[in-house]
Amino acid sequence: MATSTGGRPEQSWSAPAADQVPTGKLPSTSDPIEALSAGLAENWWAIALRGVLGIAFGILAFAAPVAVMLSLALLFAAYCLIDGVLAIVAAVRAARTRERWWLLLLEGVLNLLMAAIAFVFPAGAVLAFVLVTAAWAILSGATMLGAAFRLAVGAGRWWLVLGGIVSMVFGVLLVLAPLAGAIVLTWWLGAYAIVFGGVMLILAFRLRRRRHDTPAVPAGATG
Structure with a gap:
């Protein structure tokens, strides 16, 4: 310990060592783009999991399109059920404040009815979706x-x-052969899922490479 000219002890000091960034960890940054990139790189496995699930769903859509169609119909039924219950709850709460609640109640009842139909007749829900798609295609073509x-x-x-x-023509074909149209739509959905999953996997492994290629700051660096 050194002494100063005034006789008072002077504490010795040394420059603090620079923070060491462990290998595989991205350094902190104030740049929002770099911060987002660092966060994604740290969680690259979640993006890879999305890619794997997307590819698996796409393969399943090609291998068993009918099962996938029915599963989507049941998922739609579950959504209608939850939405209908929430609409009825909102209607009851609105009735307590004397607001216009009957429209919310009607919406909730219709959603519950649609959910019941989709649960009991999932094939009917698929058919309705195909016919709605057909009507959209025909009207869209006519306006074009x-x-x-x-x-x-x-x-x-x-x-x-x-x-x-x-x-x-696509809309008319869907009306003439709705079952085949439903299968084709399922295949398109499967193709999209496979392409999306592949893109997510490529992104995930690029982020993983970025995470592991980030150089560590050496310990003991002084200013």
């Missing part, structure tokens, strides 16, 4: 055709016409 003939030929009129015709 109507807009196409208001478009200049040089601006791509015939491409819009082609798009409208394809949409309408």
Whole structure:
């Protein structure tokens, strides 16, 4: 311990060592983008799990489309059941304050009725979904055709016409063969799940590489 010129003891000191970042840990940063990247890299396994589940669902949709369709119908029924109960609860609470509660009650009852139908006849729920999709495709195609003939030929009129015709043909085919249409829609959903899962896996392993390639700050560094 050194002494000062005034006779008072002077404590010795040394520069604090720099914080060491353990291998595999990303250093803290004030940049929000880097902070988000660091958080994702630390939890890369969760993103990888999403990818695996997505690919597994996609493979199942291709291998057993009917089972997947019925499962989605039952999931929709469960959603309608929960939503209907919550709507009825909201209606009861609104009735206590003399607000317009009967619309909420009607919505809740309709949701419960839809849930019961979907639970008892899941195939009917799938069929209804296919027919709604068909109606959307036909109406969408018709509006595209109507807009196409208001478009200049040089601006791509015939491409819009082609798009409208394809949409309408797709809708008509769904109406003529709803079961086949439901299977095709399930396959499309499976294809999306596989592509999405693959992208999530690629992202997860890139984040994992970033996490492990981050160099550690050496201990004992002085200013």
